Amino acid sequence: MKKPLPFSVALVADNASTVFGGEAIIPYHYFRLLSEQGIEVWLIVHARCKEEMTHLLPYKTDRMIFIADSGIESAIFKLETLPFLKHFRDALSHFRELIFHYRQSQVVKKLIRAKKIDLVHQPIPVSPKQPSFLYGLKIPLIIGPMNGGMEPPTGIRDFQSNLTRFGKYIGRKLAIAMNSLIPGKKEANLLLVANQRTAKALPFRAKRLEKLVENGVDLTLIDPVIKSKDNNPITFIFVGRLIELKGVDYLIKAFQKIQSHFPCELQIIGEGPCQQALQELAHESSQIHLLGHLPWKETLAKLKKADVFVFPSLMECGGAAVLEAMASGLPVIAANWGGPADYLDPSCGILITPLNKEQFVEDLAKAMETLGKDSSAREKMGTAGYQRVQEEFNWNKKIEKIIHFYQEVLQE
Numbered sequence: 001m002k003k004p005l006p007f008s009v010a011l012v013a014d015n016a017s018t019v020f021g022g023e024a025i026i027p028y029h030y031f032r033l034l035s036e037q038g039i040e041v042w043l044i045v046h047a048r049c050k051e052e053m054t055h056l057l058p059y060k061t062d063r064m065i066f067i068a069d070s071g072i073e074s075a076i077f078k079l080e081t082l083p084f085l086k087h088f089r090d091a092l093s094h095f096r097e098l099i100f101h102y103r104q105s106q107v108v109k110k111l112i113r114a115k116k117i118d119l120v121h122q123p124i125p126v127s128p129k130q131p132s133f134l135y136g137l138k139i140p141l142i143i144g145p146m147n148g149g150m151e152p153p154t155g156i157r158d159f160q161s162n163l164t165r166f167g168k169y170i171g172r173k174l175a176i177a178m179n180s181l182i183p184g185k186k187e188a189n190l191l192l193v194a195n196q197r198t199a200k201a202l203p204f205r206a207k208r209l210e211k212l213v214e215n216g217v218d219l220t221l222i223d224p225v226i227k228s229k230d231n232n233p234i235t236f237i238f239v240g241r242l243i244e245l246k247g248v249d250y251l252i253k254a255f256q257k258i259q260s261h262f263p264c265e266l267q268i269i270g271e272g273p274c275q276q277a278l279q280e281l282a283h284e285s286s287q288i289h290l291l292g293h294l295p296w297k298e299t300l301a302k303l304k305k306a307d308v309f310v311f312p313s314l315m316e317c318g319g320a321a322v323l324e325a326m327a328s329g330l331p332v333i334a335a336n337w338g339g340p341a342d343y344l345d346p347s348c349g350i351l352i353t354p355l356n357k358e359q360f361v362e363d364l365a366k367a368m369e370t371l372g373k374d375s376s377a378r379e380k381m382g383t384a385g386y387q388r389v390q391e392e393f394n395w396n397k398k399i400e401k402i403i404h405f406y407q408e409v410l411q412e
Helices: 022-036 047-056 058-063 071-080 083-115 162-181 196-201 248-258 275-282 296-305 320-327 357-372 375-393 395-411
Strands: 008-012 040-046 064-067 119-122 141-146 190-193 209-211 234-239 264-269 288-292 308-311 332-335 349-352
Touching (some): 008 022, 008 083, 022 040, 022 047, 022 058, 022 395, 040 058, 040 083, 058 064, 064 083, 071 083, 119 395, 141 395, 190 196, 234 320, 234 357, 248 264, 248 275, 248 288, 248 357, 275 288, 308 320, 320 332, 320 375, 332 357, 375 395
Parallel strands (some): 008 040, 008 119, 119 141, 234 264, 332 349
16 A cells, blocks of 8 residues: 555446456456555445445445335336336436436435545446436546547447437437536536547537546556467367457457468357357358357356457457457457547457458458467567556556646646
């Protein structure tokens, strides 16, 4: 523990977890590492996180506040499970979240008064359009880093129906109205955004914007394994949800084009609604292995043994799996679209612009064959990727940056 810094922070989030997946791990890292830096930091999250957080950080339980669902939230959740209301499930879920966020904001205001908190930071939700009830706090507020504003590639849009696109259009219009009625983000002292795309997606003009990528890697948990020799077979690996927008079907088709050119295999880690269709697509190849969901430590072990990470996702705002692959010493092949384009450069990976389906599969196959046959290129890219994570995306560096933002806002 370092010498205490002379200010206190309230971290406000829906969830803080290492097992929920997605953005939930971000507040956990902030809470843990800010505490280690000597900051008095409080964590205010949903009660569903209590068991895990008190187990992981038992020495910080006196700085954790868990908020259980109210009766109305529990009732709405039950409505979401009814089959005849399935078309309204998303709307009901958003309404339930709004109720929770309002109740959470009241808890935060009481904490500010009781403990004389100096600053509030809301790291998630990462959506730039989601309104925040954290207004009227009378102390500085930082929100983000946010990441969003994604649109599918123009030439590959068939995984989004016209109804879905119309729904997103209506959602944007509603976001403008909601952020006027619930002006936490409009009144925030600082908004952090992962990229210019997210800045453009904000439905209002911010007081102040700064850039900071939302994802990071804890390098104390991942040791790189740089492979300098030809392996037999070469292992390509994908990690992620098996949903349409992840593009795993394109990956399988690309692999099938090269599987007879040199000894190689493809490992796919994850589960989701497309799992059965992907198994049928891959069933004729004994070199493709769909491994289902694996615990994080087992996934990490697979990454260390693999040779190339391939991530063809077409609607990825972030892509923490890409950073973990880079931290594991793997070269990366990814779509030049969304989050991976923020992480990768030619020194550590190959980015493929998705113009249309046929071209995307063809270029994926070419990139896979190039790296599959070139151990020197794999070694150089793997080394460069690890160094890039060390310099720009490791959590210790991110904490230094966020503390700098805290101090700037408090001085202002």
